[in-house]
Amino acid sequence: MSIFKKIITAVRGGASEAGEAIVDANSTRIFEQEIRDSEKHITIAKRDLTEVMAKQMQAARELSQLQASIKEHEGYAMQALNQGNEALAIEVAEKIAELETNAADQQQANESFLKSADRLKELIKKSERQLTEYKRQLTMVKTTESVQKATSAITDNFSASNSKLLNAKDSLERIKKKQAMFDDKLKAAEQLESETPEQDLKKKLQAAGIGAQANSAQSVLDRLKNK
Amino acid sequence: MNIHTIATHLNKLADDTDTGFNFDCTPIDGEIDVLQVEIIGREEIPIFVSISDNQILCIAYLWGEDEIKSELKANMMEAMLEMNIPMPLSAFAKVEDKYVVFGALSINSSLEDIELELVTLSDNSLEVISEMDSYLN
DSSP: OHHHHHHHHHHTTTTTTOOOSOHHHHHHHHHHHHHHHHHHHHHHHEEEEHHHHHHHHHHHHHHHHHHHHHHHHHHHHHHHHHHHHHHHHHHHHHHHHHHHHHHHHHHHHHHHHHHHHHHHHHHHHHHHHHHHHHHHHHHHHHHHHHHHHHHHHHHHHHHHOOOOOHHHHHHHHHHHHHHHHHHHHHHHHHHHHHHHHHHHHHHHHHTTTOOOOOOHHHHHHHHHHHH | OOOHHHHHHHTTTTTGGGSOOEEEEEOOOSSSSSEEETTTTTSSSSSEEEEEESEEEEEEEEEEEEEEGGGGGGHHHHHHHHTTTTTTSOOEEEEEEEEEEEEETTTTTTTHHHHHHHHHHHHHHHHHHHTTTBBBB
């Protein structure tokens, strides 16, 4: 059964009771062990791949050296023939035959290394995909368990403190009331600031033309005329 | 990151907050550490923070199964699904018989990211209850 299915089944089936795990601790440990094993396999496969690739490069280098050598000896054989030195030409031809056998061997080794490298690369990719999948599943199990444990701690805390989570609408109502009260207080404070009795009286006196008046051009002019 | 670092940061923010809110944090004992975060003025809907191997989970409880008008439950769920993506940073879920909004953060999140997450989650939870009240008793 997939982990996803297991989680759904366990939660639906009420295995979500505190203490009852989705996947028992032993399975989780086995799972973690599998992840560690996979990681180890990938490391080994990568080391093997490096070795195979190094061998392949070596084979390819030797092959090209042999091919160069074959070409070189073919030149020598032609020169010997041109000089009419058949005996020397045959000797060179024998060398060429030997080089060609070696080249064929190297060619074969090269191809076989290339195939191994491809196979190992494919294996590593597959194992890495598998590892990602294991890790994703383990995260799911651990998260589910962690949420269950957190929920049980929260529930215990509420029952211990003899309080409980309020009804959603009541909670919202109370928060809104608090917010409204806060806003009202703020407004009241602003009003109070601007309407102290002293300032209020000053305003009334000013309106009645009593006491200190705001300076206006007219009042300045009147004052100058009276001098 | 652990809940005590988060609690210390939030409790001492006072006027230096980036979000304009004050917080009151209380750790809850249990098999795993849970931090109860109350935003001042919104104490009725606390947010619970827990930390696992690879993520920080912040959960706010919305309402219980028993608060839903049963004949409207399917409509409510559809409305919640439709609202899920537009709702910033949070998603809906159900834990036992309670509907919740939650946000999951990387274990490497900064304290400022966590503060923003908590405030957004709180705003979202108030808005959701307000928008969904026709489905609730």
